[in-house]
Amino acid sequence: MNPGWWSRLRDPRGWYTSAGLALVAAALRLPNLGWPRAFVFDETYYAKDAYSLLRFGYERAFTKTANASILQGDLDVFTGAPAYVVHPPLGKWMIAAGEWLFGMNPFGWRIVAAVIGVAMVVLVHRIALRVFINPWTAALAGLFMAIDGVAIVLSRTALLDQFLTFWVLCTFYALVRDRSEYRHTLALLAYGQPVSRMRTARPWRLLAIVCISLALATKWSALWFAFGFVLLAMWWDGVERRSHPDVDPQAWLKDVGWLGISVLLGAATYAATWLGWFVSDAAYDRDKTGNTLLSWLQYQQSALAFHTNLTSDHPYKAAPYGWPLQLRPTSFWFESYTNGQHGCASEQCSAEVLALGNPVVWWGASLAGIVLLALFLLRRPTRIEWDRLSGPAMGIVAGWLPWVYFHERTTFAFYSIVYAPFMFLLFAYALTQFATKLVVLDGEEFSIGVEELHERRFYAVVFVVAFSVAASLFFYPVWVGGVLPTDGWQLRMWFPSWI
Numbered sequence: 001m002n003p004g005w006w007s008r009l010r011d012p013r014g015w016y017t018s019a020g021l022a023l024v025a026a027a028l029r030l031p032n033l034g035w036p037r038a039f040v041f042d043e044t045y046y047a048k049d050a051y052s053l054l055r056f057g058y059e060r061a062f063t064k065t066a067n068a069s070i071l072q073g074d075l076d077v078f079t080g081a082p083a084y085v086v087h088p089p090l091g092k093w094m095i096a097a098g099e100w101l102f103g104m105n106p107f108g109w110r111i112v113a114a115v116i117g118v119a120m121v122v123l124v125h126r127i128a129l130r131v132f133i134n135p136w137t138a139a140l141a142g143l144f145m146a147i148d149g150v151a152i153v154l155s156r157t158a159l160l161d162q163f164l165t166f167w168v169l170c171t172f173y174a175l176v177r178d179r180s181e182y183r184h185t186l187a188l189l190a191y192g193q194p195v196s197r198m199r200t201a202r203p204w205r206l207l208a209i210v211c212i213s214l215a216l217a218t219k220w221s222a223l224w225f226a227f228g229f230v231l232l233a234m235w236w237d238g239v240e241r242r243s244h245p246d247v248d249p250q251a252w253l254k255d256v257g258w259l260g261i262s263v264l265l266g267a268a269t270y271a272a273t274w275l276g277w278f279v280s281d282a283a284y285d286r287d288k289t290g291n292t293l294l295s296w297l298q299y300q301q302s303a304l305a306f307h308t309n310l311t312s313d314h315p316y317k318a319a320p321y322g323w324p325l326q327l328r329p330t331s332f333w334f335e336s337y338t339n340g341q342h343g344c345a346s347e348q349c350s351a352e353v354l355a356l357g358n359p360v361v362w363w364g365a366s367l368a369g370i371v372l373l374a375l376f377l378l379r380r381p382t383r384i385e386w387d388r389l390s391g392p393a394m395g396i397v398a399g400w401l402p403w404v405y406f407h408e409r410t411t412f413a414f415y416s417i418v419y420a421p422f423m424f425l426l427f428a429y430a431l432t433q434f435a436t437k438l439v440v441l442d443g444e445e446f447s448i449g450v451e452e453l454h455e456r457r458f459y460a461v462v463f464v465v466a467f468s469v470a471a472s473l474f475f476y477p478v479w480v481g482g483v484l485p486t487d488g489w490q491l492r493m494w495f496p497s498w499i
Helices: 003-010 012-029 043-056 066-071 090-102 106-132 135-147 149-155 160-190 203-216 220-243 251-272 275-279 292-308 320-325 359-378 383-405 413-418 420-434 455-479 486-491
Strands: 060-062 078-082 330-338 348-355 436-442 447-453 483-485
Touching: 012 106, 012 135, 012 149, 043 060, 043 066, 043 090, 043 106, 090 106, 090 160, 106 135, 106 149, 106 160, 106 383, 106 420, 135 149, 135 359, 135 420, 135 455, 149 160, 149 348, 149 413, 149 455, 160 203, 160 220, 160 383, 160 413, 160 420, 203 220, 203 251, 220 251, 220 292, 220 383, 220 413, 275 292, 320 359, 320 383, 320 413, 348 455, 348 486, 359 383, 359 420, 359 455, 383 413, 383 420, 413 420, 420 436, 420 455, 447 455, 483 486
Parallel strands: none
Antiparallel strands: 060 078, 330 348, 348 483, 436 447
16 A cells, blocks of 8 residues: 555544544534434334334334323333334344433434434545545545435434445445455565465455445345445455456455355344344244244245335335435424424424435535546546545445336435435545646656645635535524424425425
8 A cells, every 4th residue: 555545544633534523413413312202204113113122122013002102101002913024123223222221212212323323424534535545535525424414314313224324334434444455465465575364364344244234134225235345346356456467366266255255144144133033932923934044034035025016105205316416305204383382483383304415415416426427438537536436436326226226116315315425425526626636747757746726616616515514504404303484494495396
């Protein structure tokens, strides 16, 4: 690895930036986390299922009045029958951790999602530092993640997509670390230097396998990331090997071995998250066939059939084509108040939790993606550009394109949270590239390229970033259920499709 790269990554100022971004993210996610005091959108399923896991190790059915009873402090809400659920249990176990610590209340079932939301901002910043080797690009990527509306709303709501995104980001971070370590290993081997057994075992790749398995144990849509990241890792390895063709001539055998390890380790990790179901005699369909493992496999098949055939109508159903432009955001919760209710100081007030992405960031990121794609098609990209952009591009492909293919299925715009970090990475890269120019310094024996700020473009980027922050402050009340005068709420509904 280039020593300059390593010194930048170890620069403590990078961690100061990470800490600052974490504080910004926490300030936007944690205040008044228990509001709304209600089951917001699909919290009515996941928060209660999490509590059932905490109590019994498997999901039980609830009474019809369970929501009202729980909000009043009465937790005797189980019917005694097992419940049929169609999502794996890990995300619900993560929600249950907050309920165990803080009780079965809105704050308790949301706190882990909020902490994970802060962690994701730091992850995006650290990933950007390693992918782009530019502190400004990394800071922008982390900032966009911190101030985005979809990210904020999902951080304040006990839904599974938040935890899915976290494990996907952990997987990608581990793959990026693995690529750096593998590049260093090949360089050592090429120069005849000793390589430790730990390094050749590639622990970061093993961690990536575990993390993507945990993503699958949260929501099955992680399967597309599993396929995409396997292809990405193999391609990255191939690029590195071509730089040192004589180091490992039989490397393809190791690729076959890694595929085998991935399947075995991944299956074991996924199955382990179902431990509560395996050890609970009363869990749904546990003894359906007389063989616990076979019953479990049939359960997985049944849940898969449910997901692939889900086409029911919903007022906030949103076609995947419109997700990047936030054409039909999902309203998680809405209430109207009159003067004196919940701080309403007008004749009529409205409060909403709307999973709407920051328009400046999402529209800018969509435009940046189109421009970068056009540049790739019009000219031959350099290896550095492939190094920097292939990973974020794969994240977008895996997180968005499969939903476009299955567009007839019932889908919602907030599903975009899983590929949003990769869009923000590309947007940050595009902005910093736009703001710089390459200056070639000629010497007597060599020439060197140095990136310098392009003054006019730099101010344009500053304006875009400032506009993004201003948009977040403007829309923040409708992301967190703030009580607004109804005309103030309407002022934020720029399009009829946002209502």
